[in-house]
Amino acid sequence: MTHRPQLLIDATPLEDQELKEKIFEETAKYSITPRTFDSRDYQRKIVVTELQNRIESLKLKVKDTQEKLKEKIDKISQNLQQDVDAKLITLEQKHTLLGKNDLYSFYKTREEELKQYQEKIGLINQFNYQDLSIFVDTYKNNSGNVVCRYGLNSSVLVDTVTSYNTALQQKGPPLNQKSGGSSKTELPKTVLHPLEIITIIKAINDVQKKAKTALIDIFVRDDIVKGDKEKIKFDVKTRLPETHTVVLYQKSSGDIILIDPSNSDFSKHLASEMSNLLVSGKLMDQTLKIPTKEIKIYTPAKDTGPGSKQYRDCIDIATKIAFGLNSLDLKEIISIENVLNKPFIEQINNNTFKPILGTVESILPQTVKDLFKPESGNVWRIRQASDDNIRIEVDNVLKNIIQFIAFVECQKSDSKQAILNNIQQILQSQIINPDMEYSKTIELLKDGLKNGCTELSPLLGSVPVSNTEEESCSG
Numbered sequence: 001m002t003h004r005p006q007l008l009i010d011a012t013p014l015e016d017q018e019l020k021e022k023i024f025e026e027t028a029k030y031s032i033t034p035r036t037f038d039s040r041d042y043q044r045k046i047v048v049t050e051l052q053n054r055i056e057s058l059k060l061k062v063k064d065t066q067e068k069l070k071e072k073i074d075k076i077s078q079n080l081q082q083d084v085d086a087k088l089i090t091l092e093q094k095h096t097l098l099g100k101n102d103l104y105s106f107y108k109t110r111e112e113e114l115k116q117y118q119e120k121i122g123l124i125n126q127f128n129y130q131d132l133s134i135f136v137d138t139y140k141n142n143s144g145n146v147v148c149r150y151g152l153n154s155s156v157l158v159d160t161v162t163s164y165n166t167a168l169q170q171k172g173p174p175l176n177q178k179s180g181g182s183s184k185t186e187l188p189k190t191v192l193h194p195l196e197i198i199t200i201i202k203a204i205n206d207v208q209k210k211a212k213t214a215l216i217d218i219f220v221r222d223d224i225v226k227g228d229k230e231k232i233k234f235d236v237k238t239r240l241p242e243t244h245t246v247v248l249y250q251k252s253s254g255d256i257i258l259i260d261p262s263n264s265d266f267s268k269h270l271a272s273e274m275s276n277l278l279v280s281g282k283l284m285d286q287t288l289k290i291p292t293k294e295i296k297i298y299t300p301a302k303d304t305g306p307g308s309k310q311y312r313d314c315i316d317i318a319t320k321i322a323f324g325l326n327s328l329d330l331k332e333i334i335s336i337e338n339v340l341n342k343p344f345i346e347q348i349n350n351n352t353f354k355p356i357l358g359t360v361e362s363i364l365p366q367t368v369k370d371l372f373k374p375e376s377g378n379v380w381r382i383r384q385a386s387d388d389n390i391r392i393e394v395d396n397v398l399k400n401i402i403q404f405i406a407f408v409e410c411q412k413s414d415s416k417q418a419i420l421n422n423i424q425q426i427l428q429s430q431i432i433n434p435d436m437e438y439s440k441t442i443e444l445l446k447d448g449l450k451n452g453c454t455e456l457s458p459l460l461g462s463v464p465v466s467n468t469e470e471e472s473c474s475g
Helices: 017-027 047-085 091-100 102-126 158-168 193-209 263-272 273-280 314-326 337-341 343-348 354-363 364-374 388-409 417-433 436-460
Strands: 037-044 135-142 146-152 176-178 185-188 214-221 243-250 256-258
Touching: 017 343, 017 354, 017 436, 047 091, 047 193, 091 102, 091 337, 102 273, 135 193, 135 436, 146 193, 146 243, 146 314, 193 214, 193 243, 193 256, 193 273, 214 314, 243 263, 243 314, 256 263, 256 354, 263 273, 314 343, 354 364, 354 388, 364 417, 388 417, 388 436, 417 436
Parallel strands: 146 214
Antiparallel strands: 037 135, 135 146, 176 185, 214 243, 243 256
């Protein structure tokens, strides 16, 4: 998901409704920021002092750990040297035994990692991060649900990102480490940019003190999925650094999980020990929990934008995810993996339509299944509407239409094809004419289902038509 122009205002809060509408009208021309945007607050000149203090503290912590580690390495070697001095083993045998000693090998590997950490921490002082600031956006939906986004101010990033890329280029690609969650998962030891460090720290403080969720902006790396590059990517059109927005959610246990609105591999480096060291100042303890396998929620097949035929961007989707997480019961036990099964995720997920197609997918005509294929290019923006009621309602009516189509498909009447054609045209109309207001689209879908049930009745003798919101029918 690529960078897009940002609304550069300093209004806290935007209580004037007329002013809000003017801002929304203007930014709709070029911004994809969710319509739930409520206010923006700049936090200026906070980076330098906080970061410089943190860098010095981290250097001391790593140095202290290195010294303790060296003592352990030396002790193992000295114990074997005593055997050499006593002529119990030869010097050559000592080296062989050290090579076979798992603990010694672990300590030596760890020693090399800490050396790299020291280099990377020192590298941060080479980045140009003077006089930079972050901003905090507040989003609020129709249910009174609120989430804050800790963002990167795009208008001043070019110089600092260029200096970051130049400094890292001299050091080569990062080493990889295995994730504690899975022996197969490699976490790139990407050194975070100073602004990323600050936004993550502030977002974590937010979720620990007052909020269940927070959004953070991070930079897009050239090839972070493969984990072999650290360089921040520039958009070829805007020539600005690309950013990506992810969600932090604190569970009742106190653990903070990281949820990527697009692909979990894009942000997995935030859970590496290197990132954890920069953010929390701690080694070993993992601050942010990530999935043990790749998770995809929303993937734009082409350009993102505010248009009715364009895909939504990561800020928009991350905001909807945060709203959904905020509505969960605090006592509910949730893991990153089972987040995908939550209704608020199923409603916005465009990587799979299984919750809509359900168990009848194999019965459906191919033309219907094709409408919902992720690779079809059909955007279905209504499914990610900001209004909770719209999302729930369209999800229900689509499921009922699918059930109806499967039911008709099972009938043996020669007249069934006309009924199927009519209801499929109703579905296609939402794709062909997505500019229709969402409420009218839902009415159209409901009317189409009701008419389909009416048309089917003579073929079956009696088909009850429900007048409830779901407008379901059965034979």
